[in-house]
Amino acid sequence: MVEVEAVIEDHEKLQMEAVTRVYRERHSILTLMRQLNRLVNAIQRHRGVSLAHLAGDGLFMEDVNQVQAQVNKRLLVLRNTCDQFDHLVSPREQENIQHGWNTVCHNWEGDALLENFEYHSFLIEQLLQMSVRLANRLEEPLMSASGLSATVEPANPVHSELILPLVCRNVPELIEQLARIRGLATHAAVVGDCDAEHDKKLQYWLQCAERQNRELIHQIDGIRHEIKNSWKTLTELKNYELKLAFFLNTISKDIIHGDCAKADARQLFVLGSEIIEAYVDAVDGGISLLQTGLEKELEGWLVQL
Template sequence: MNTSAIIATSILSLLSLAAIVSWLLAKRRTQQQYAGLAALKQLKNLVVAIQKHRGLSCAFLNGDQQQIHALEQQQREVAKSQQLLADNSFVASQSRWDSFLQHWPRLQQSWKENNLENNIAQHSLMIKNLLFLSQDLAGFYCLTTLSKQHKNIDFLWHELLETAESIGQVRALGTGLAAAKKSSSVERIRLAFLHNKISQIDAKSLNHFANSFVPDDPAYQPLLEHLLTTIDEELIKKPNPSISVNEYFKQASKVLDGLYQLFDAGIAHLEAQQHAKHE
C-alpha cells in the first residue's frame, strides 16, 4: 500500500472514530437531559404536595378538623417525591436540597403548634427554596436549549411555577380565612399583594404555551381571572368571608391543576423532541 493510500485510510479511520465519539457524546447528553427533565417533574410534584399540605393545614389550624386524613396523604406524597429526587446526583449534591431535608421533618412534626401566619411562612420558605432549586436544575442540564420550536420555554419552570406558588399562597391563606369566617386588615392586605402579583403573569406566554401544548383545553386565562375575582370579592372586600372552605379550595386548586397540567405537557413536549432527534 502506497503512502497516499495509508494516509487516506488513516483519515477515514479518524473520521469514523470522531463520528462514533460524537454520537456517544450526543447520546450521553440526551440521557443526562432526560434525567434533568425527570428530576424537574419530580421537583414539581414535591412542590405540589407541600402546597396542598400548606392549604389543608391552614384550614385545620382554623378549625376544620376534617382535613387530617388529607394532610396525612400529602405527607406520603412528599415522602414519595423526596425519595425519587434523592436518586438524582445533581439534586442530592445541592445545599438547597440539604436545607429542604432539614426543614421539612421539623415542619412535619411541629405545624400543629403554629399559628396561621407562621404556618404559611414556613411552608412558603421551603417552596421558595425548591423553586430556586428547579431553576438551578434546569440550568445545569441546559434544558432551555432543548426546544427548537418555542422561544422562552423557561417560562414553564420559572414564571409559571412562580405564579402557581402565588396561587398556592392565596389558596392557603384564603382557605384559612374561609374556615375562620373572619380576617384581619393585615391578612387582607397580604391577599391584595398576592392578587396583584398573580395578575401580572405574562398572559401572552401563558396563552401561547396553552394553545401549543394543550390545544383541547386552553382556557387558563379565564379560570385565572375568575379566581382573581373571587379573591377580590369574597376575601379582600369581606372581613367576614362567607365562601365555604371546600368551594374556595376547589376553585383555587382547579387553576393550580390547570397550570401544572400545562407544565407537564411542556415537559412531555421536550421529552418527545429529544426522543425524535435521537431515534
C-alpha cells in the same frame, strides 16, 4: 489507509459518547423537572390544608395526612428516579430539601399561622430555584452542548428558548401566587375573619396573580402556531380565565371586602385546587414538549452520520 479509517472511527466514537452523555443528562434533567413540578404542587397543597386545620377545621386533617404521605413518597421518588441525581443535585441541596420538609412537619400542629406558612414557602422557593437551575442547563442546543456543531437543522424543531421561560418561571410563579391565595383565603374562611396584615397580603397577591395571568395569556396568544398545536395544556388555560376570575373575585368580595364567616372554606379550596392543577398540567405539557425536542435533536444528528 487502515490507520486513517481507525482515526475516523475513534473520532466518531468520541462524538457518539459526547452526545449520548449530554442526552442522558438532559433526559434526567427533564425527569427531575417533572418530579419537582408535582412535588411543589403537593407541598403547596399541604400548606393549604395545614393552614385550614390550624384555623380550626378538623375536617382538613385527613387531607393533611394524605398529602403529607404523598410528599414523603415524592421525595423518595425524586431521589431514585434518575441515574444522575447525585450529579445534578448537590448533597447540600439534598440535605436542605429534606431538612426543609422535616421542619415543615415537626410539631406543625403547634405552629403559628405565619410560621407554618413561611416554612412551606421557603421550601417551595428552594425547589422552584432548583428547577430553574436545572432548566438553565437545557438552554444550549444538544450538539453545541456536546462540543459539536450541527450541520443540518432538525425538521420541525422545538423552540426551547420559547418554552423554558414558561415552564420554569412564568407559569410556576403564577401557580405559587394562586397557591398562596388559596391557603390564606381558606384559613380566613375557617376562622371567619381576615385581619389587616393578611388582608394586605391577599390584596397584593390578587393584584399580582391578575397581572401575571394577563401576561401569560398574552404570551400564549403570541406563541408560535406549531407550539400551540403541540402544547394543548397551555392553550387550554384560556378556558380557565372565567373560572380564575370567579375565584379571585370571590376572595376579594367574600374574604377581603365581605363577611369571611359566610365563605365556604372547602369550596374555596377545591375551586382553587382545580385551577392550580390546570396550570401544573401546563408545566408538565411543556416538559413533554422539551422531551420531544430532545429526541428530535438526537435523531437529527443521527441521520447526519
